[in-house]
Amino acid sequence: MVTKNADQMKALALKLFEINAFKFGDFKMKVGINSPVYFDLRVIVSYPDVMKTVSELLVAHIKELQLSSKHVCGVPYTALPLATIVSVQQHTPMLVRRKEAKDYGTKKLIEGIYHAGDTCLIVEDVVTSGSSILDTVRDLKSEGIVCTDAVVVVDREQGGVANIAKHGVRMHSLFTLSFLLNTLHEEGRIERETVDAVAKYIAAVQINSDGSFVGGDKPHEAANEFSRTKLTYESRANLAKSPLAKRLFNLMATKKTNLCLAADLTKADAILDMADKCGPYICLLKTHVDIVEDFTESFIVNLKALSARHNFLLLEDRKFADIGNTVALQYGKGIYKISDWADLVTAHTLPGRSIVQGLKAALDGNDVAKERGVFLLAEMSANGNLIDEKYKENSNKIATEGGDVDFVTGVVCQSTGCFAFPGLIQLTPGVKIDESVDKLGQQYNTPEHVIKERGADIGVVGRGILQAANVEKAALTYSDRLWAAYEERVAK
Numbered sequence: 001m002v003t004k005n006a007d008q009m010k011a012l013a014l015k016l017f018e019i020n021a022f023k024f025g026d027f028k029m030k031v032g033i034n035s036p037v038y039f040d041l042r043v044i045v046s047y048p049d050v051m052k053t054v055s056e057l058l059v060a061h062i063k064e065l066q067l068s069s070k071h072v073c074g075v076p077y078t079a080l081p082l083a084t085i086v087s088v089q090q091h092t093p094m095l096v097r098r099k100e101a102k103d104y105g106t107k108k109l110i111e112g113i114y115h116a117g118d119t120c121l122i123v124e125d126v127v128t129s130g131s132s133i134l135d136t137v138r139d140l141k142s143e144g145i146v147c148t149d150a151v152v153v154v155d156r157e158q159g160g161v162a163n164i165a166k167h168g169v170r171m172h173s174l175f176t177l178s179f180l181l182n183t184l185h186e187e188g189r190i191e192r193e194t195v196d197a198v199a200k201y202i203a204a205v206q207i208n209s210d211g212s213f214v215g216g217d218k219p220h221e222a223a224n225e226f227s228r229t230k231l232t233y234e235s236r237a238n239l240a241k242s243p244l245a246k247r248l249f250n251l252m253a254t255k256k257t258n259l260c261l262a263a264d265l266t267k268a269d270a271i272l273d274m275a276d277k278c279g280p281y282i283c284l285l286k287t288h289v290d291i292v293e294d295f296t297e298s299f300i301v302n303l304k305a306l307s308a309r310h311n312f313l314l315l316e317d318r319k320f321a322d323i324g325n326t327v328a329l330q331y332g333k334g335i336y337k338i339s340d341w342a343d344l345v346t347a348h349t350l351p352g353r354s355i356v357q358g359l360k361a362a363l364d365g366n367d368v369a370k371e372r373g374v375f376l377l378a379e380m381s382a383n384g385n386l387i388d389e390k391y392k393e394n395s396n397k398i399a400t401e402g403g404d405v406d407f408v409t410g411v412v413c414q415s416t417g418c419f420a421f422p423g424l425i426q427l428t429p430g431v432k433i434d435e436s437v438d439k440l441g442q443q444y445n446t447p448e449h450v451i452k453e454r455g456a457d458i459g460v461v462g463r464g465i466l467q468a469a470n471v472e473k474a475a476l477t478y479s480d481r482l483w484a485a486y487e488e489r490v491a492k
């Protein structure tokens with residue numbers, strides 16, 4: 001671990017967390033087991049300042065340790081840009097290891113000018129078992145190149161140091177996972193509970209360089225303990241990147257309700273009446289403002305007053321789906337001026353990242369920008385909808401990667417597999433006491449099923465409440481059942 005530049009190291013640790021290069025959830029690893037923590041340093045190429053800081057720290061680390069070598073070589077692929085910067089800054093020639101030999105020309109595995117007996121310093125981004133470092137060392141050694149040291153950005157502390165030492169290579173890391181966890185905890189970004197859960201996983205899942213587990217069998221239980229559906233809303237609030245997700249998680253935890261009322265009514269007074277009656281039992285009130293026949297500004301003023309009185313947030317289910325420029329206009333302008341009053345909106349991911357950028361653009365320079373968020377639709381409850389696995393995967397990427405993640409509050413979907421990041425909220429429509437299908441293809445599941453089997457954090461109920469003889473009683477029943485299912489889910 002680097003000893004110098006403590007402030008810079010802390011700042012970088014926080015930045016890596018902020019840009020999702022370091023995240024918590026339930027991630028499938030190369031060794032076939034799920035991990036509660038994941039590093040994706042591929043994203044740093046999109047942040048030149050982060051690239052600069054990481055490479056400067058690597059160079060400082062190499063100097064501090066007096067690691068002199070004839071060459072540097074990055075482990076393909078993520079470490080290649082880092083090795084390039086280190087090579088340029090230190091004036092040390094670089095070698096490039098191909099993952100597969102070319103089937104034409106020189107057929108070389110190692111590119112660059114070298115001689116047998118030359119020394120080479122390895123550069124790597126993240127080490128788990130150390131097997132990727134050893135693959136690179138093997139190919140360099142087969143050309144007679146001597147490798148005794150590797151500088152790495154993050155050591156996940158799962159056996160890598162000992163595994164590569166057996167092959168005569170010393171590992172020098174900028175960060176250990178423990179340092180990163182403690183820093184995030186000290187800076188109030190994660191709870192002690194998270195630090196302990198990850199530490200427990202790391203202690204239980206030590207890996208040999210061949211990918212087998214130290215101690216034999218796959219340590220399943222330790223790995224699965226940290227999935228988002230097992231964490232409380234309070235602890236997930238701390239992991240959230242979106243201020244609105246933090247607020248909504250905390251609101252649910254305080255008010256003990258994870259019910260969203262879909263107020264699909266066409267008269268303003270009927271919606272206001274419903275909001276007043278159901279307000280004490282809900283965390284969110286969802287509107288389709290374009291179905292309101294007598295919309296006026298005073299309707300919004302009254303709705304906002306009820307949301308403040310009963311402590312629920314307003315979600316306009318607009319399902320934006322156009323190009324960024326149009327979406328910005330639809331969100332901020334027109335009769336409804338949605339961005340003025342809706343805490344949250346929904347949007348399809350069909351247009352790609354520009355959907356989020358368009359929404360954010362409408363809030364540019366607006367004081368309320370930090371009080372707004374979006375739920376992205378990654379799945380629909382409608383029978384026969386056209387969404388496939390690839391679409392879901394890409395929606396997850398928009399929700400969790402890149403510079404706009406602070407605006408994404410959650411995902412509208414029907415299953416646990418849609419995303420892993422515990423800082424996002426799963427909103428699931430299609431909830432009724434009886435499983436059924438309506439005449440127009442809406443598919444319903446019970447409150448218990450959506451929370452316990454499908455990973456919902458908030459269940460959306462419309463007609464199940466709106467058409468009940470006693471709406472207050474129905475709202476209380478749905479709220480109680482959704483909440484009890486959540487409590488059982490986290491207690492398991």
Ligand SMILES: O=c1ccn([C@@H]2O[C@H](COP(=O)(O)O)[C@@H](O)[C@H]2O)c(=O)[nH]1
Binds near residue numbers: 429430460462463464
């Ligand atoms: O996949 C989706 C996305 C949104 N909805 C909306 O939720 C409510 C459901 O109302 P019910 O009366 O409970 O069927 C409605 O406003 C939809 O627009 C959805 O159902 N499915």
